[in-house]
Amino acid sequence: MRTECRRQRGQALVETLVAAAVLIPLALLVVLLGKFQSMQQATIAASRTLAFECTVRPRACADAASHAALTDETRRRHFGRIDREILSGDLLTDAAPAQERNVLWTDRLGTPLLERFSDVTASLASPRFDAGRATAVGRAGGGIAAILDRLAGPARFGLSISGGMAEARVRVRVSPSQAGNERLARLESLPLTMQARAAVLTDAWHASGPYGSAEHRVEARVGQGRRIDPVHEAQITIGYQLTRWTLALMDLAGLEPQASSFRPQWIDVDLVPADRIAP
DSSP states (O other): OHHHHHHHHHHHHHHHHHHHHHHHHHHHHHHHHHHHHHHHHHHHHHHHHHHHHHHHOHHHHHOGGGHHHHHHHHHHHHHBOTTSOOOTTOOOOTTOOGGGBOTTOBOTTSOBSSOOGGGEEEEEEOOOOOSOHHHHHHHHSOTHHHHHHHHHSGGGGTOOTTOSEEEEEEEEEEOGGGTTOTTOSSSSOOOEEEEEEEEEEOTTTSOSBSSSSSTTBHHHHHHHHHOOOHHHHHHHHHHHHHHHHHHHHHHHTTSSTTGGGOOTTOOOTTOOOGGGSOO
16 A cells, blocks of 8 residues: 555655646746747837827928937836836936846846847838829829829828838847747857837828818818819809709708708708717
């Protein structure tokens, strides 16, 4: 009986050691994967922040000389300490002390996964926002094509197909000194490159208010886009006249209340349908 008990205890010990040999590395890898996921989320957030920065600072984004400063601000905001307040002119250097780093981003030996803050790079671009291939061809060509673009393309509304968007790309090199450990020969870290891209419409497209004749007002742009030559204006008015008379008659007969208030080509830029307003 004692011999049998000793055998069972020895078997349990062997099974425990085998399970530990499998589960402990797996647990270390799960923790490391969570840290990589945290860095990827920071990379995505950094690209979004940098892209949306162009909506309020379009001139800085358009000036290549300002991109380095914007990149430095992005490093401080998303790749430094997450519990520190954001201060103007507060930048991170490669020699930043440990207390300025994200305490989560270290391997099991305590080595930072983000070894140098210069491993975080960013770029800004203004990609083309083509409103259809025909319009793009019209802007690139001349003669009749250019005339068609002015009549039917974004230029009709004071916009441009060659601008109006900001694209931010953020690239992060994780543990570059661990090159050669791609197969996890050592349970420390992996040399990875994380990338994220975000694109938003900037000041070239959005409006600063509903009413007014200023260039960036919705009313001014809608008015600019709906203006047509007097001949076509008269033709449209005549074409709608029979419809307006019919609607006015239906209004008088009580069949369609307020039908006579129909005004073709008239737009209220600040009108919200009643079913879109919460009670």
